[in-house]
Amino acid sequence: MSQESVIRFSIIIALILALSAVGLTYEIAAGRVLAPFFGTSLLTWTTVIATVLGGFSLGSALGGIVAERPRAKALRDVRGALVATAVLMAVSPTLLGLIHAWGARGTGGMMLSVIVVFFPASVCVTIPSPLLAKLAIEARPGREGSSLGFVLAAGSVGAIFGAILAGFVALPLIGSTATFAACGASALLCLPFLRGGDTGTRGVTLAAAGFVAFAGVAGAPACQYESGLSCLHVSQRGPEVRLISDGTIQAAERLPPTGAEDGAVDLALSYTDWIWARMDRDLGPDTSVLFVGGGGYSLPTKLLSSRPEASALAVEIDPLVTKVVRMHMPHASDMIAGTGHVVNEEPEGGNRLGIVHADGRVLLNETNRRFDAAVMDAFSSGSVPAHLVTVETFARLREIVDGPVYVNLLDAPDGPLARGVQAILRQVYPHIQVVRGEVNARGRTNVLFAASPQPLDPLDPVPGGYVPARIAEARAFTDDRGWVGHR
DSSP states (O other): OOGGGOOOHHHHHHHHHHHHHHHHHHHHHHHHHHHHHHOOSHHHHHHHHHHHHHHHHHHHHHHHHHHTSOHHHHHHHHHHHHHHHHHHHHHHHHHHHHHHHTTOOHHHHHHHHHHHHHHHHHHHHHTHHHHHHHHHHHHSTTOHHHHHHHHHHHHHHHHHHHHHIIIIIIHHHHHHHHHHHHHHHHHHHTGGGSOSSOOOOHHHHHHHHHHHHHHHHHSOOSOSEEOSSOEEEEEEETTEEEEEETTEEEEEEEOOOTTOOTTOOEEOSHHHHHHHHHHHHHOOTTOEEEEEOOTTOHHHHHHHHHOTTOEEEEEOSOHHHHHHHHHHOHHHHHHHHHTTOEETSOOOTTOOEEEEOSOHHHHHHHOOOOBSEEEEOOOBTTBOOGGGSSHHHHHHHHHHBOSOEEEEEEEOTTOHHHHHHHHHHHHHOSEEEEEEOOOOTTSOEEEEEEEESSOOOOOSSOGGGOEEOOOOOOOOOOSSSOOOOOO
């Protein structure tokens, strides 16, 4: 072996750790950036994980072939793979947007997009690993077993570090577009440590570095506001302000015309009109309501502005949602500021509103407070999180909520989610009403439930053009066998 091709064992282990971290960061960022286009569900994450792991597998096989080549040629090929990795990772969000703009829709479009966008980079980032493993073993003659053990451990530790870095640091702080560019830059930073053999064309490497830097700085962000949980956009059409999360309208607020009564709250979405009509009919003046899913805080705002003696606890998993609402939605912002709210605590004393930034299921399991009613309006992209539509969830609600529970879903009029939730409610409550709105171009609509221990009076007139929904029998979702997401 020539002297110039010798790489220190510690450097090899560091490179394996770094590339493993890049691979896992890229995988998690792929799931995040997919959400605005295709939502977040068990199906999307399954597709992303399967595709990236498939890329890792093919990359390892190809890398093994590369590692058997003459050392100079193998090092040159590995360096080429890292340059390709950097460019492919940096361009991923742009390519995803283009494929979606060209018409990729539904489960088939989602799977095609994931394979085209994320598979090639997953292959390239893994190609160096077999050669690095071979170099690590050769660097410590007679200690092949421990060398291989360190290689495997470095790969695992790097993957763990990458997952933590993506979820807790990169995506919340710099967003998905910059995270992809940072993954590409990290791959390029490994190049100087791969010494030996033909270093290739320096201009190609510099061009790749320039492209990655441009993608990170000038690339259009996927989200106007982004956290590790949400991709948010705010739009205004005339007097209506809309909060859009992962491509789905999460909330809207209609600003009052000039001269309107001060403090009057006009609900902008038809489903909120129906839920509020039911609440107004069913609940007393000093009611206490639990809202699982803060969203735009439209219904808590309406409740507290209409009933001076009422109180509310809103559970919103993402603090960014609350921050954006306070920035852009005046009615909700004034309500949050004016009702003595205590963030991350339940209301007590003079506080009429409590905001808890937590998962709704966690709060249900931990709270000791009782409520007169509850509104289940939590969404992850265009669907309800699976753990919030199970028999166990609504059984717990029945324990702490004395009155009715109102549920908002997005599904086909007789879709699998609506069927499963109806089966749950029939197990837990003796009285149920279910209505649906107008079906959109994707075949979905708001399916709304009211479930109560006591009979529910009919609404007359029915707001928002909602009509009774006919939903077939189905199996109730449980924690063990739950909702898997829209197909």
